[in-house]
Amino acid sequence: MGNKVAIVGIGHSVFGKRNDVSINELAWESISVALNDSGLTQKDIDFYTVGNYGLWSEEILTAVTVGEYAGLKCGSLKTEAACASGSAALKIAMDSVASGNSRIALAMGVEKMYNSPNSTIIELIGRAGNYFWEFENFGLTFPAYYALHATRYLNDFNAREEDLCEASIKSHHYGAMNKYAQFHKEITLSDCMNSKYVAKPLKIFDSSPITDGSAAVILAGEEEARKITDTPIYIESQGSATGSAYLGKRDDFAGLEASRRAAEIAYKGAGINDPTSQFDLFEVHDCFSIAEVMAYEDLGIARRGEGIKLLKEHQTYHDGKFPSNPDGGLKAKGHPIGATGISQAVEITKQLRGEADPGRQVQVRKGRALQHNVGGTGHYAYVTVYSRRN
């Protein structure tokens, strides 16, 4: 095995509709904070990776223009794993450090989606489905994909749309406390239930928004990390898996097989047998309310069909047994595709350091957190285990 790798600096832009900045300026908002947080300068960075989906981007070579604006001249590359692009960027930077090929590496994600009209955005995201059959021939967009999952889930487990709304109510509760979040308004069950259908049974309030935003983390090997910071957050293990792009081929719609495989690898890598007793915090990929419920089950913290129960019993609130998305999640914090995976890593670092806002800071007892980041409908899945201890 290579060096142990730790996060030694974090930065996060304000998420939302950011017509006030260019994509390079938006990226700099998180890179500059991450550099300050670590006390490092651009010259210390040996390699950087940019997670970006960017079909709508004003600049195509995002890694180049972001790097130039930020004063980075070392090697770089852009990566795309759909909505898991941030985790892919993290993997690349982590391996570059763990292999010894970089002393310090930067992983960041950025997306500027409000550049394009809504209908274009929906088409360009939809093309990430199974383009050949399901998007082009059947017209499936992403809300429709997840609506298939939701329909199956609600039917199989006698759950109701009201139950799904519980995920969004929680997300907005925490988004209201997170100054970096896109939405700062709490919502009620009736707000959610009365919101318009996007793709039945999913409504506006079941769906994450279009978002502009960026996030950045700086990584170093164990020895270096201890010199840089008193609170390194280690990456213990990561699992990833690639699933079928073609929903028509899947056996199971009540969960994502790729998530389960990625989790299995991550748990094995960290020596974890029972995930229900190991983590202070979960950051899960809630692009739609149903995705959050499936995540609980795919990660093994709820049994099949019982994810909804965790929500109803408030067990995934910050003071519950399985605190999940105390930053507002993709739903209320926002979902700038390329940045989301890094944003989750930033939140985990803050929480494990004990630096989150009061009212949403979890109790750190076990010192471990889990990140779950999905691209497409389980086209990609990345699950990462973080630890305060080395």
Next chain:
Amino acid sequence: MGNKVAIVGIGHSVFGKRNDVSINELAWESISVALNDSGLTQKDIDFYTVGNYGLWSEEILTAVTVGEYAGLKCGSLKTEAACASGSAALKIAMDSVASGNSRIALAMGVEKMYNSPNSTIIELIGRAGNYFWEFENFGLTFPAYYALHATRYLNDFNAREEDLCEASIKSHHYGAMNKYAQFHKEITLSDCMNSKYVAKPLKIFDSSPITDGSAAVILAGEEEARKITDTPIYIESQGSATGSAYLGKRDDFAGLEASRRAAEIAYKGAGINDPTSQFDLFEVHDCFSIAEVMAYEDLGIARRGEGIKLLKEHQTYHDGKFPSNPDGGLKAKGHPIGATGISQAVEITKQLRGEADPGRQVQVRKGRALQHNVGGTGHYAYVTVYSRRN
């Protein structure tokens, strides 16, 4: 430092206009050969990366659809570093193995460019320049960018268009012997000089073509590699650098600063002081004839202004002092953007194994080869040192 990493399997599709296959089928043409070459199966692969520019692609999540078609279910990601995307894919797979996070990894590149009309292709490539100023406002496309370099070079060093043609004559000479190449016809000086201007002083025969194609390499750590093959080809070091996207900011047009920085890092990593005495083979990024000349100089095998001399004296033919691109290079073999960097790695592996076609096989004495892969006009540069010895 992590594990030493070696190439243990290679595959290469026929390059050209490949309307006979989908992008997934095209990718499989090289993945299947690489698997066979290594004696491994899909289950042995722990991670794979796909290099793909793909703005014109029929599938957006290329890594997912290629993996699904090829029977790969492990973790994956797509990477883009413009025309150096293949080298970026190689870096990711290499670091994944060197860090111990993968036992075996696959790096592949694929591009299907003939999907789109020529004018669209030229626009979509041009957007990889400096979009904000130079592409959008001044209308610079890639031939025009390199024409600026060529004009400066010819003027500064009293060279002639005829001299640049020498690069293309050499490329077509070797392309004619390479069954995977797009063009199999030798050309004469008058063919080149009489071809139409694309962007003066660069003519059709100074320019690499639009190409469909794929290439794949399988990587393993040193110990594993020895079990898999008798002829592992080791990656000794890699350097990379990111340059300005904005040509208006550059001091120097007769070379690419990012190439020089990447080469410096690669040489340092492999303990090389004098590159003129170390290599049996160079694969250089000749997207235009002028790019090949600048590469000789940026890599330090010719002094500034003397790259042309190497060509005129046939020193970069396969039996010369600095054999370069005996596969036909980007010019005659073809340049499927995302695949080019992996195609160069495949050629180097073949040559160092002694498996290239007669008439273009170099003499392997030092056991070392150098790869130079550029994205944009030095927006990205990757330089990689390979060795037959560990």
